[in-house]
Amino acid sequence: MAPKVSEEYKEKKRQDLLKSAMACFAEKGYQTATIDDIVTHSGMSKGAFYNYFSSKEEIYLTLLKQSVYLSFQKLREAIQSKETAKEKLKHVFDIYSNLDFTKKSIQNHRVQIEFWIIASRNDNLIDHMKTHAKVFHDFLIEIIEEGQKKSEFSKDIKSADVSEIFWAITDGLFLHMLVEKDEFPMKRLYQTAGKMILKYLEK
Template sequence: MAPIVSEDHKEKKKREILESAHACFAKKGFQVATMNDIVEHSGMSKGAIYNYFNSKDEIYLELMRESTEQTYNSLKESILIFNSALEKIIFLFDLYDKGDGINIEDLSKTIVHYEFRLYSFRHEELNNKLNQRKQKYFLEFIEDIIKEGQYSGEFKSDLNPKLMADLFWSLIDGVTSQFVYKGYPQNEVLNEMKNMFINRLKV
């Protein structure tokens, strides 16, 4: 009779796999890192890892799901302190102000994230999942703030909330994709983008 494994034990092992995978992706890049790398880093057997995940695609999707949900829930809670839609937009832009510069861990996460997005472009199922994630956690989040600002009279009523949400994330993606270049004036560029975006919104 096979031993009974507790849910806590399963969760602990799953967490070890995810942490090992994250370390491998950050070190080698998503496409170069292999399941064997994850096996070696984790110290677990290949069979044990395949009990939880069928591929590194599944592993990365789980990492992304966890990160996205944690960030989304944190943002939803953080903006509750603001009384206006404009304050919320300013707060969200300022989150990407990295002060003295992005640290190595954030840079690694950013690079792996863009690698996976490019990789998913050639895999329809993965691409669909990323598009669903974008719509649920990112576009709708900004759309709701734009609609709030239109309802309160802060923002122009003739603006398309979905288009403005796409524009917001395009600006943010544009800045974060430049982190790899040394000397890139990210904070100055971000501030200019924020001012342009806000001027486009305001009545």
């Protein structure tokens, strides 16, 4: 029997649910958001939800994978045109410091950090997270080591450590912004952190 509906139709529904789920998890958090919230937001029925995802946890994980992947894609693309390692690094700082710190963007990050915490308690997830983390990590290491090769940066420095600190700052600042909200000078802080890192990297 031929399928009753096209694959595109199904994929669209799936994406609708993912979007709604993201919106709900962002607003209320994983534990607090309910399946009802999600299906109400999406205008679909509960039955439909379970046709596409087998559980609340599954949609959550799907979301996680997708969202990490997407944000990494953006990052990589943005860098391509830059020549020197220093320029690339600066551009990464720029990207983060120029994110629109709208409610939606902040909530996205909240979900990511929450993911991180939940994953840290779940052996099945923790490897996923490590893998995701590694992607970002390697991306930065690559740039730094490129700079070291080209003698832009000091060779005495452990690239992995600087990368780690960079991502720590990123997550740490977002975490703090969640509480401080509007008054938080994210852009300035990010630029300061960028200067700090560059100063450290330079010979």
